[in-house]
Amino acid sequence: MKNPIQWLRSLIFITQMYLAMLVLGIVFAPWAALSPKGARIACKSFARWALWTARWMVGIRTEVRGQVPEGEVIIAAKHQSFLDIIIIFNAVPSARFIMKRELMWTPVIGVYAKRLGCVPVDRGKRGAAIAKMVKDVAKESREPGQLIIYSQGTRVAPGARKPYKIGTAVLYEGLKQPCVPAATNVGVFWPRTGIYRKPGLAVVEFLEPMQPGIARAAFMAQLESRVESRSDELMREAGFEPDAIPQQH
Template identity: 90%
Template sequence: MKNPVQWLRSFVFIVQMYLAMLVLGIVFAPWAMASPKGARVACKSFARWALWTARWMVGIRTEVRGLVPSGEVIIAAKHQSFLDIIIIFNAVPSARFIMKRELMWTPVIGVYAKRLGCVPVDRGKRGAAIAKMVKDVAKETKEPGQLVIYSQGTRVAPGARKPYKIGTAVLYEGLKQPCIPAATNVGVFWPRTGIYRKPGLAVVEFLEPMQPGIARGDFMEQLEARVENRSDDLMREAGFEPEQAAVQA
């Protein structure tokens, strides 16, 4: 039985977080429309606000481990909830995301995503979507930054298993940039759906870079093994047993 007081705190936290997103989106709009720098400052401000309020309102502390990427790299991250997006964006200097096309039409998020140079993907078209994604990424490489892609293509609940999609390897081959795998346990505390937020230490960990030149099959195999194994370790550290959850599912 979930704690009703924690549930109420979670509800209030979510309401104020999205209200803050709206307010900051409006306040920074003139600067964001004039310059991508304004959009980035606005989003960084929101990320810091969300992390700060998560700590004292619902008891979620956050930690970034590993060497934070700062150059032109691909970050191939485990995606469990909105929280890992916030942590990564706050941690790295110039993140832009591969994101599903529908989000580009949402209020505030869509407008700022376009200004940041995020790349929309139509997940329903597979091969055509991958080809267009590579073309769109090439178009948006005017300024150095960190391109974040979620290799499973969607949020994945702790303990669930979903295949890694080939799009990450295609970008890795085409851009010829190092790929930084990123593991996380955030879904243990901030689930992909629902209101309840559980107190604890949510971690995103940047792993050792994968340098350009690894063959596609080997790259995908190594990427999945490294991200999944380390994410499982982080979830166990948080008191969650991923194998048991997978069996129950």
């Protein structure tokens, strides 16, 4: 049975975190409306607040491993919960995300995502969505930055297996930029759904970059192998055995 005191602390943490998002969104709105820099500083402020309060309110410490990407690169990341978004955004200098189109209409998040140059994707249109994504990324590439894509297309619970989508390879081929795989174990402590937050060390690790020029099939195979194997290692380090979760076929 989960600790009721930790559950209450988790509820208080989540409540104040989203309240802080709303307050910062309002306070920075005039600056963000005038300049993307204002939007980025607002989001960085929220990320740092969330990470700081997570540490002392619910006992989640965070760590970034590997060389933090800079310049124009693609980051192909494992996605387990909102926490890996916060950690990556706080770590890299100029992040923008490939994100579900419907998120662009959410309060605060949608407004700031547009100002940061995030790229919306309609997941229901497959080939057409991929072609439009590449076009939109090129259109938004006026300033150097780090483009984050979640290759599985959604949050994946620790131990669950979902296929990697071809959109990452299409971006990699079209942009001709290095791709930095990113592994994580954050879902062990901050799940994709629910309130309870478990104390421990949540890690995002940037792996060795994959340079342009790898053939599509080989690129996808290497990306999935590297991200999944390292994420499994990080989860085991956190005391979670991913292979113990039954898989549905």
